[in-house]
Amino acid sequence: MPDQSWIAVDAMGGDEGLTVMLAGVAQARRRHEGLKFLLVGDETAIAEGLKRHPNLTANSEIVHAAEVIGGGDKPSQALRRAKRTSMGVAIDLVKKGRAGAAVSSGNTGAMMAMAKLALRMLPGIDRPALAAPLPTLGANDVVVLDLGANAECDARNLVQFAVMGAAFARIIFELDSPRVALLNIGSEAQKGTDEIREAAAVLREARLPMTFTGFVEGDKLARGDHDVIVCDGFAGNIALKTAEGTARFVADLLRRAFTSSVRSKLGFLISRPATELLREHLDPNNHNGAVFLGLNGVVVKSHGGATASGVATAIGNAARLVRADLTRRIADDLGHFQTAAA
Amino acid sequence: MPDQSWIAVDAMGGDEGLTVMLAGVAQARRRHEGLKFLLVGDETAIAEGLKRHPNLTANSEIVHAAEVIGGGDKPSQALRRAKRTSMGVAIDLVKKGRAGAAVSSGNTGAMMAMAKLALRMLPGIDRPALAAPLPTLGANDVVVLDLGANAECDARNLVQFAVMGAAFARIIFELDSPRVALLNIGSEAQKGTDEIREAAAVLREARLPMTFTGFVEGDKLARGDHDVIVCDGFAGNIALKTAEGTARFVADLLRRAFTSSVRSKLGFLISRPATELLREHLDPNNHNGAVFLGLNGVVVKSHGGATASGVATAIGNAARLVRADLTRRIADDLGHFQTAAA
Numbered sequence: 001m002p003d004q005s006w007i008a009v010d011a012m013g014g015d016e017g018l019t020v021m022l023a024g025v026a027q028a029r030r031r032h033e034g035l036k037f038l039l040v041g042d043e044t045a046i047a048e049g050l051k052r053h054p055n056l057t058a059n060s061e062i063v064h065a066a067e068v069i070g071g072g073d074k075p076s077q078a079l080r081r082a083k084r085t086s087m088g089v090a091i092d093l094v095k096k097g098r099a100g101a102a103v104s105s106g107n108t109g110a111m112m113a114m115a116k117l118a119l120r121m122l123p124g125i126d127r128p129a130l131a132a133p134l135p136t137l138g139a140n141d142v143v144v145l146d147l148g149a150n151a152e153c154d155a156r157n158l159v160q161f162a163v164m165g166a167a168f169a170r171i172i173f174e175l176d177s178p179r180v181a182l183l184n185i186g187s188e189a190q191k192g193t194d195e196i197r198e199a200a201a202v203l204r205e206a207r208l209p210m211t212f213t214g215f216v217e218g219d220k221l222a223r224g225d226h227d228v229i230v231c232d233g234f235a236g237n238i239a240l241k242t243a244e245g246t247a248r249f250v251a252d253l254l255r256r257a258f259t260s261s262v263r264s265k266l267g268f269l270i271s272r273p274a275t276e277l278l279r280e281h282l283d284p285n286n287h288n289g290a291v292f293l294g295l296n297g298v299v300v301k302s303h304g305g306a307t308a309s310g311v312a313t314a315i316g317n318a319a320r321l322v323r324a325d326l327t328r329r330i331a332d333d334l335g336h337f338q339t340a341a342a
Numbered sequence: 343m344p345d346q347s348w349i350a351v352d353a354m355g356g357d358e359g360l361t362v363m364l365a366g367v368a369q370a371r372r373r374h375e376g377l378k379f380l381l382v383g384d385e386t387a388i389a390e391g392l393k394r395h396p397n398l399t400a401n402s403e404i405v406h407a408a409e410v411i412g413g414g415d416k417p418s419q420a421l422r423r424a425k426r427t428s429m430g431v432a433i434d435l436v437k438k439g440r441a442g443a444a445v446s447s448g449n450t451g452a453m454m455a456m457a458k459l460a461l462r463m464l465p466g467i468d469r470p471a472l473a474a475p476l477p478t479l480g481a482n483d484v485v486v487l488d489l490g491a492n493a494e495c496d497a498r499n500l501v502q503f504a505v506m507g508a509a510f511a512r513i514i515f516e517l518d519s520p521r522v523a524l525l526n527i528g529s530e531a532q533k534g535t536d537e538i539r540e541a542a543a544v545l546r547e548a549r550l551p552m553t554f555t556g557f558v559e560g561d562k563l564a565r566g567d568h569d570v571i572v573c574d575g576f577a578g579n580i581a582l583k584t585a586e587g588t589a590r591f592v593a594d595l596l597r598r599a600f601t602s603s604v605r606s607k608l609g610f611l612i613s614r615p616a617t618e619l620l621r622e623h624l625d626p627n628n629h630n631g632a633v634f635l636g637l638n639g640v641v642v643k644s645h646g647g648a649t650a651s652g653v654a655t656a657i658g659n660a661a662r663l664v665r666a667d668l669t670r671r672i673a674d675d676l677g678h679f680q681t682a683a684a
Contacts, residue, residue: 218579220587221588233527235576239581241561242560258613278595282595
């Protein structure tokens with residue numbers, strides 16, 4: 001049983017590196033009482049960085065790792081030197097039971113490879129999936145998975161993702177029977193690839209605490225009609241990034257519109273409190289922290305470009321999933337599913 | 343040689359049917375001098391509808407077709423009764439040389455199947471692709487293809503789409519060497535599926551009037567860094583619809599924000615001229631008209647829910663592509679490409 005109050009943080013990963021990571025950990029400490037942190041990376045640099053966060057010292061320990069995984073490193077290269085890297089050591093601390101979860105803003109592919117090798121998959125899972133909640137117009141966010149860990153998936157993978165996504169949604173949204181849909185290019189039964197149609201056939205018969213709602217198209221992701229949306233990592237990555245890019249595009253156009261005349265600038269200033277709320281709702285840092293589901297342990301991927309506040313959100317999510325016993329609950333659901341299928 | 347001044351319009355297809363289609367044709371007539379229309383569908387209903395558009399009568403002829411393709415009809419069903427349907431007859435008028443292009447707001451799958459069978463593919467093309475220009479922050483829109491006609495594609499298909507997309511971009515954006523990228527889940531060379539990596543290898547060596555810019559991710563579609571983005575129909579459909587859905591989502595959130603207080607309402611009213619410009623820039627009706635590329639003839643798919651103004655935009659695009667000799671120019675490019683490859 002891992003020590004649930006400790007979170008292992010890869011202090012060196014991410015586009016901004018140590019400074020932002022430590023500031024994020026410090027924010028997480030203030031937001032969540034009782035959390036403790038294993039700060040993994042270059043000992044000297046972390047000790048130096050901690051001087052700016054004196055309140056963090058009492059709640060953290062430094063674990064030395066000399067190397068850092070680069071953003072362009074291939075998973076195979078990363079694996080070979082895993083045990084010397086801040087990311088690899090952070091994941092290893094979960095394996096050894098010294099931490100309840102590992103959090104990193106580093107290279108996703110390397111993280112997936114290391115986490116698979118160190119923690120192994122839950123029984124009944126062929127591949128882990130990367131899942132994250134995205135904003136909607138509805139009462140809760142929607143969990144989308146896989147977001148890019150597996151570019152190609154068969155029907156069996158998709159069904160496993162649905163089971164894991166539903167377990168995840170039950171925990172983070174506190175729902176009894178989440179509405180689960182498959183992402184597709186049409187809502188009619190004959191649409192899409194063989195893999196998607198086969199997965200739909202299995203999910204329609206599955207007796208699990210979820211409501212299978214069929215196919216959903218890309219334009220309805222954010223409507224709040226579904227709690228979990230399942231797809232292969234290629235489609236999930238395209239959908240996630242297109243949504244991010246489009247939100248930014250519309251915001252850029254709005255900015256141009258609002259600064260196009262004195263009159264529109266004035267209107268913008270008057271409406272500012274309302275648009276600030278909107279900005280906060282859409283800020284990816286408030287939704288940061290994708291989770292690798294299907295592993296023997298909680299591993300959270302923070303966005304490479306996350307701010308300190310985003311890092312704190314990811315750490316908060318990791319802590320919550322540890323406390324909610326994510327790993328055991330997914331394993332239980334998989335057990336029920338296999339019993340039902342047999 | 344088809345009669346380039348005539349456009350065959352499926353007057354019955356689309357969610358709104360005849361009334362919107364005729365109003366769209368009437369707008370197209372006002373926008374584009376010299377166009378003439380073959381209005382295909384129920385003779386009596388069209389004649390009755392034309393009473394509202396007296397100026398259209400001199401520039402149009404009715405071509406009778408008794409049946410209409412439904413939105414839920416499978417392509418195979420549609421093909422069997424093609425010659426009795428308004429969509430099938432409109433496409434057949436292009437085949438017979440009586441019209442330069444066919445335009446329909448009906449069922450995409452049926453349209454693709456009918457167009458392939460009636461018009462056949464250009465030499466060197468295995469499958470047609472659905473292409474459309476989408477708005478960007480740059481100087482011109484970006485052509486994205488395939489948008490859903492082919493859910494699964496091999497490297498050869500993707501390369502053909504790139505050649506056709508570049509020819510299309512040269513015409514509609516008046517560029518000499520369009521920047522062409524492949525949609526992928528990362529920008530590094532090892533990312534994505536085998537099909538995408540193979541297509542990239544071919545395009546890197548292709549000697550064509552285009553600049554191959556490598557891989558582009560979903561968040562950078564609208565930045566204006568590329569003129570053509572190539573993907574399989576599954577990814578293209580997900581990207582297009584996610585972009586549409588996200589733009590609508592942000593607009594809905596904005597509306598909520600602007601009506602959340604008297605103060606923000608006031609600011610909104612003052613800024614209104616600016617936000618109206620933005621609305622116009624994002625209105626899908628101003629970007630309506632996806633084109634099936636790779637056929638012996640111009641076939642344009644208008645959005646099922648297009649307004650009269652959207653239908654007029656699609657007809658205008660069709661007319662422009664006919665005048666620009668789209669089919670011959672794509673065939674020429676394919677010829678050069680095959681010569682270079684041999």
